[in-house]
Amino acid sequence: MNSASKPSTQPPAAAALAGLKVVEMGQLIAGPFCGKTLGEFGADVVKIEAPVSGDPLRNWRLLQDGTSVWWQVQSRNKRSVAIDLRAAEGQELARRLIAEADVLIENFRPGTLEGWGLGWDELREINPGLVMLRISGYGQTGPYRDLPGFGAIGEAMGGLRHLTGEPGRVPMRVGVSIGDTLAALHGTIGVLLALYHRKAHGGPGQVIDVALHEAVFNVMESLLPEYSAFGAVREAAGSALPGIAPSNAYRCADGYVLVAGNGDSIFRRLMEVVERPDLATAPDLQSNAGRVARVDELDAAIGAWTLPRTIDEVLRLLGAARVPAGRVYTAKDIHEDPHYRARDMILRQTTRDGHEVDVPGIVPKLSGTPGSVRSSAPRLGDDTDAVLREAGLTSEQISLLRSKGAIA
Structure with missing residues (x-):
């Protein structure tokens, strides 16, 4: 068989x-x-x-x-x-x-x-x-x-x-x-x-x-206790991970990559790779709460770096820096x-x-x-x-x- x-x-x-x-x-x-x-x-x-x-x-x-x-x-x-x-x-x-x-x-x-x-x-x-x-x-x-x-x-x-x-x-x-x-x-x-x-x-x-x-x-993770404790109704957030930053999908020259840079040390390595040492060392960005407050700015910085590069180049550079990242697989990608x-x-x-x-x-x-x-x-x-x-x-x-x- x-x-x-x-x-x-x-x-x-x-x-x-x-x-x-x-x-x-x-x-x-x-x-x-x-x-x-x-x-x-x-x-x-x-x-x-x-x-x-x-x-x-x-x-x-x-x-x-x-x-x-x-x-x-x-x-x-x-x-x-x-x-x-x-x-x-x-x-x-x-x-x-x-x-x-x-x-x-x-x-x-x-x-x-x-x-x-x-x-x-x-x-x-x-x-x-x-x-x-x-x-x-x-x-x-x-x-x-x-x-x-x-x-x-x-x-x-x-x-x-x-x-x-x-x-x-x-x-x-x-x-x-x-x-x-x-x-x-x-x-x-x-x-x-x-x-x-x-x-x-x-x-x-x-x-x-x-x-x-x-x-x-x-x-459904924290969905109910967040409503019970704070009256917060979690809403759709597209490709982002609400309350955790930075973690999103970013456009490259030939598609998208997922980047999860939400660990404290991972974040600092990510910012060095995307050529933003100012963000890597900013005091208020050394914890998740501070990064969530500036998530739009962080997503924009990462997106500006990925946009002119190919998926392969982005994954190679982030992999070398030990930053979790991956392509969005199709059935063809999985098969190969x-x-x-x-x-x-x-x-x-x-x-x-x-x-x-x-x-x-x-x-x-x-x-x-x-x-x-x-x-x-x-x-x-x-x-x-x-x-x-x-x-x-x-x-x-x-x-x-x-x-x-x-x-x-």
């Missing part, structure tokens, strides 16, 4: 989550990203998809032979089982799989699983040790629980969209579905915490309730960057249709039990028969279910 040549892309001798059984009912981004992460570290992830249509992510953005290349990342290391969860026979199959699972991942609207007879009260009866991750727009409780919610809405309610973009302009998205991914990462943490509690303390299974907006709100490749962050996968495609590597990097890509993303229902046989069904039972349309 995986044609990458570096040893770290091969299955490790002992995966961190080897033996962990996961049933993934989620679709699109939030739930499946959690399943992807667990699968990369050895979990056996069985993904339940609707027959015929499957996960809508299969058809999102750019397609290769009818399948999204995004799918190749999001669903690697998973097995696809096509089950109609709206049919009674499909619901019984799901119970059968969940009864043997350690973890269930779902990101339907609250109440959906209960309507199928697959709510927590029913599932913990058949599997007391089950860890159930539930990701939704607003959580399983509260006055908004029944409202539909996507990642974009979570980003808005969590406070992120208000801060993204230029002052006075329409709020901007960050360019990727960050709300969904933040929820998935919080969900992954919750799963691992619950599994640790079950193993180390003999505790029962439990539900992890992750709301999209809460996952976003959790990374030697550091990405040296750290195995670009892997070449072979899809099940025979295509070669470069995909992101695995994070985090564990020294003893690193993650791996063991199998490429499945076609819809690729593993239905194999998984159901493992669950104890006979070939005749599987054929009957297929004839009824309960599986595909």
